Amino acid sequence: MLEKVKEVVEKVNKFIPKSEEELNNFRIEYLGKKGFLNDLFISFREVTNDQKKEFGATINNLKQLVQSKIEEHKDSFEVEAESSEIDLTRNVPLDNLGSRHPISLIRNEIVEIFNRIGFTVSEGPEIEDDWHNFSALNTPKEHPARDMQDTFFIQTNPDILLRSHTSTVQVRYMNENKPPIRTLSPGRVYRNEAISARAHCIFHQVEGLYIDESVSFADLKQCLLYFAKEMFGEKTKIRLRPSYFPFTEPSAEVDVSCNICSGKGCNVCKNTGYLEILGCGMVDPNVLENCGIDSKKYSGFAFGMGIERIAMLKYGVNDLRLFFENDVRFLKQFSLL
Ligand code: PHE
Numbered sequence: 001m002l003e004k005v006k007e008v009v010e011k012v013n014k015f016i017p018k019s020e021e022e023l024n025n026f027r028i029e030y031l032g033k034k035g036f037l038n039d040l041f042i043s044f045r046e047v048t049n050d051q052k053k054e055f056g057a058t059i060n061n062l063k064q065l066v067q068s069k070i071e072e073h074k075d076s077f078e079v080e081a082e083s084s085e086i087d088l089t090r091n092v093p094l095d096n097l098g099s100r101h102p103i104s105l106i107r108n109e110i111v112e113i114f115n116r117i118g119f120t121v122s123e124g125p126e127i128e129d130d131w132h133n134f135s136a137l138n139t140p141k142e143h144p145a146r147d148m149q150d151t152f153f154i155q156t157n158p159d160i161l162l163r164s165h166t167s168t169v170q171v172r173y174m175n176e177n178k179p180p181i182r183t184l185s186p187g188r189v190y191r192n193e194a195i196s197a198r199a200h201c202i203f204h205q206v207e208g209l210y211i212d213e214s215v216s217f218a219d220l221k222q223c224l225l226y227f228a229k230e231m232f233g234e235k236t237k238i239r240l241r242p243s244y245f246p247f248t249e250p251s252a253e254v255d256v257s258c259n260i261c262s263g264k265g266c267n268v269c270k271n272t273g274y275l276e277i278l279g280c281g282m283v284d285p286n287v288l289e290n291c292g293i294d295s296k297k298y299s300g301f302a303f304g305m306g307i308e309r310i311a312m313l314k315y316g317v318n319d320l321r322l323f324f325e326n327d328v329r330f331l332k333q334f335s336l337l
Helices: 002-014 020-031 036-044 049-083 102-115 144-148 167-176 217-232 285-290 307-315 328-334
Strands: 127-129 157-162 181-190 202-212 238-245 248-257 274-283 299-306
Touching: 002 049, 020 036, 020 049, 036 049, 102 181, 102 202, 102 217, 102 307, 102 328, 144 238, 167 181, 167 202, 167 285, 167 299, 202 217, 202 307, 217 238, 217 248, 217 274, 217 299, 217 307, 238 274, 248 299, 274 285, 274 307, 299 307
Parallel strands: none
Antiparallel strands: 127 157, 181 202, 202 299, 238 248, 248 274, 274 299
């Protein structure tokens, strides 16, 4: 037995830990509850009286040796940890993470819903020319429908403007691609409107365009019903009201059944049971021709919606300005979505 202990003493003497972890394992191996020294103390009881003195002293020496080894090396690791500037292993508190902006969340959700039925995203510039924002879209100069979107023009060059809708991207897309076309254009748009709880001079839109042979108004209606159900729930109903846009004929505005009162009538839907969410229609043949698409062979539908409007309805937000102020108390509410 004494022989074995002497061997261990030698091993301990030679021990030089390379890491804090190694030192910790060393401590457990010798001083832990089930460690080597505890075992020795237990076998000490069986040792004959004449050997007790020598055996006892050896055990105590070993214990001291182990302790001084730990003491000696513990400090060196502490110093090392302090001296390194960045501790990559340190836990990071997870209570102050950023979150996605609600406008991005809704944008992504809309894109995902239309992705599932084959629409892909296209993007374009925010500073546009008259042709892409108006003329190509069947709204030539002096056309009264230009007043529907109060536009920011560049003073020194009235041909240049801030796009008032993302239909501009669809004009570009039709110029560059042949039907069948299924594209979705999300983006920021600008209109000279007084800022209020319901309007802003900057806001976000998603517009969609589908062009193929024999696309009908029934396709448009079914596509929008699918979208409304995916966005607001399976029980959602839609209602189309005749409307006017220069680039579509016929045109319609689309309402969804109020997701707050389920159509019974409340102050959000002003007791009508319905909420307006988008404009749509069959693409005017003039627009197709302006963009190099044969209007005798192809037909299509288009729709456009405001992302802020959808976000307000979905999250029950009653002031559009909140989306632009970026108050973290407001934004944090969306961190788990
Ligand atoms: N571009 C229209 C707007 O911004 C929306 C729209 C798009 C309407 C496509 C009909 C078809 O108001």
